[in-house]
Amino acid sequence: MGFLNYTFDWSVLWRPPYGGLLINGILITLHLSILAWMIAVWLGITICVFRVSPFVLARFAGSMYVQIFRNTPFLVQLFFWYFAAPLLLPKPAQEWLYDNVPNYSYWAGVAALGTYTASRVAELFRSGLLSISRDQYRAAYSTGLTVFQTYRYVIFPYAFRIIIPAFTTEFLTCFKNSALTMTIGVMEITHTAYYIDSFTWHGLETTTAASLVYLCIALCVVLFMSFIEKRIHIPGMIAREQ
Amino acid sequence: MDLSVISINFKFMIGGLVLTFELALMTMVGGLLIGIILAMARLSPRPWLYYPATVYIHFFRGLPLILVIFWLYFLSPVITGKSLGAFPAAIISFIVFEAAYFAEIIRAGVQSISHGQTMAAHSSGLTAYQTARYVVLPQALRNMFPSLVTQAVIIFQDTSLAYVIGLREFLRRVNLVDAREARSVELYLFAGLVYFAICSAGSLASHRIEKQRERSYH
Numbered sequence: 116m117g118f119l120n121y122t123f124d125w126s127v128l129w130r131p132p133y134g135g136l137l138i139n140g141i142l143i144t145l146h147l148s149i150l151a152w153m154i155a156v157w158l159g160i161t162i163c164v165f166r167v168s169p170f171v172l173a174r175f176a177g178s179m180y181v182q183i184f185r186n187t188p189f190l191v192q193l194f195f196w197y198f199a200a201p202l203l204l205p206k207p208a209q210e211w212l213y214d215n216v217p218n219y220s221y222w223a224g225v226a227a228l229g230t231y232t233a234s235r236v237a238e239l240f241r242s243g244l245l246s247i248s249r250d251q252y253r254a255a256y257s258t259g260l261t262v263f264q265t266y267r268y269v270i271f272p273y274a275f276r277i278i279i280p281a282f283t284t285e286f287l288t289c290f291k292n293s294a295l296t297m298t299i300g301v302m303e304i305t306h307t308a309y310y311i312d313s314f315t316w317h318g319l320e321t322t323t324a325a326s327l328v329y330l331c332i333a334l335c336v337v338l339f340m341s342f343i344e345k346r347i348h349i350p351g352m353i354a355r356e357q
Numbered sequence: 358m359d360l361s362v363i364s365i366n367f368k369f370m371i372g373g374l375v376l377t378f379e380l381a382l383m384t385m386v387g388g389l390l391i392g393i394i395l396a397m398a399r400l401s402p403r404p405w406l407y408y409p410a411t412v413y414i415h416f417f418r419g420l421p422l423i424l425v426i427f428w429l430y431f432l433s434p435v436i437t438g439k440s441l442g443a444f445p446a447a448i449i450s451f452i453v454f455e456a457a458y459f460a461e462i463i464r465a466g467v468q469s470i471s472h473g474q475t476m477a478a479h480s481s482g483l484t485a486y487q488t489a490r491y492v493v494l495p496q497a498l499r500n501m502f503p504s505l506v507t508q509a510v511i512i513f514q515d516t517s518l519a520y521v522i523g524l525r526e527f528l529r530r531v532n533l534v535d536a537r538e539a540r541s542v543e544l545y546l547f548a549g550l551v552y553f554a555i556c557s558a559g560s561l562a563s564h565r566i567e568k569q570r571e572r573s574y575h
C-alpha cells in the first residue's frame with residue numbers, strides 16, 4: 116500500500132514492544148494530568164479565596180501568583196521545575212532527591228502542570244463568584260449566615276454550576292498541556308509516539324494514533340461533563356445552548 | 358546567584374527574541390486570515406462549508422500543539438517527498454493550529470451582534486457583503502479585540518514550543534547557554550522575567566482598551 120513513496124505499517128501500534136509502550140504512554144498521560152488537576156483545583160480554590168479576601172496583602176499575593184503564572188510560557192515553568200528547582204534545595208535534600216527519586220521528571224511535570232493550571236482555575240472560580248449578584252450575599256448575611264456559611268451554602272453551589280462548561284474546557288487544556296512534559300523526558304503518549312519513530316521510522320502512524328487518543332479522551336470527558344451538567348443544573352435557569 | 362552568566366550571554370539570548378517575534382507575528386497574521394475564512398464557513402448556512410470548518414476547528418482544538426508539530430514533521434516528507442525545514446514546519450503548524458482558536462474568537466464576535474442589526478441592514482437594501490462589511494464586522498471587531506489581544510499573548514508564549522524541533526528562538530538559546538554554563542536558576546528566572554515583561558505589557562494593553570471601550574459606551 117504505497118502512498119507517495121511511503122508504506123504504511125499500522126502494525127507498529129500493536130506489535131509487541133511498541134503496543135505496550137503506547138498503552139503505558141496513555142496511562143502516564145492520564146494519571147499525570149489527573150494528579151496535576153487535583154493540585155490545580157485545590158490550589159486554585161485557595162488562590163481564589165486569597166483574591167476575594169478583604170485583606171489587601173492576601174489579595175495582592177493572589178493576584179501576583181496569577182499574573183506570574185499566566186504571563187510566562189508553560190515550557191519555561193516546566194524547565195524551571197525540572198532544572199532549577201532542585202538547585203534551590205539544601206545540599207543533602209538535593210542528593211536525596213537524585214538518589215531516591217528516579218522519575219523526578221514525572222514529579223516535576225506534575226508540580227509544573229498543577230501550579231500552572233491552578234492560576235487558570237483560580238481565575239475561573241473568581242469569575243464564577245463575580246457572576247453571582249450582590250443581593251445573594253446580602254440576603255445570606257441578613258439571614259444570619261457567617262461568611263463561610265454564605266460561601267459554602269449559597270454562593271458556591273450557584274457559582275460552581277455556572278462555571279462547569281469552562282471547568283471542563285480547563286481540564287482538557289490541562290490534559291493537553293501534559294504533552295509538554297515530554298520535553299523533560301516524561302514518557303507520556305506524545306513522547307512515546309515520537310520515541311517509537313526512532314526505532315521504526317513509522318512516526319506518522321504513531322502520532323496519528325496519539326492524536327486519536329487525545330480526541331477520544333476529550334470526547335469522553337465532554338460527554339460525561341454534559342451529562343453531569345444536565346443532572347445538576349439549577350432549575351429555572353436557561354440551559355447553555357449547544 | 359551569579360548574575361554575570363546573564364550579562365555575558367545577554368546578547369546571544371536576546372538575539373533569539375528576534376526569531377520569537379518573527380514566529381509570533383507570522384502566526385498571528387496567517388492564523389487570523391485562515392481563522393476569518395474558517396469562521397465565515399462555520400457561520401454559513403451551506404452544509405458543505407459548515408461541516409468541514411466545524412470538524413477542522415474541533416479537531417485542532419482537541420490536540421496539543423506539540424503533537425501537531427510532530428505530526429506535520431512526520432507527514433510533510435510523505436506528501437512532498439523531502440523533509441520540511443524547521444522554520445517552515447514550525448510556522449505552518451502554528452498557523453494551522455492557532456487558526457482554529459482565532460476562528461472561534463471571530464465567530465463569537467460576529468454572533469455577539471444582534472440579529473436585528475442584520476435584518477435592519479438587509480431591509481434597508483444592503484447586500485450580504487455590504488451588511489458584513491459596513492454593519493456587522495466593524496462592531497464585531499471592536500467586541501472581539503480584547504480576546505484577540507489575549508490570543509496574541511498566548512501565541513507569543515506558544516512560540517517557545519518551536520524549541521522541540523530545534524529552532525534557536527529565545528528559550529532554545531537560554532537552554533543552550535544553560536547546557537554550557539549549568540546555571541539553571543539564574544537563566545530560567547531570567548527567561549521567565551523576559552517573557553513576563555512582554556506578556557504583561559500585552560495583557561495590560563488589552564485591559565486598558567477594554568476599560569476605554571466600556572467608558573465610550575456610557
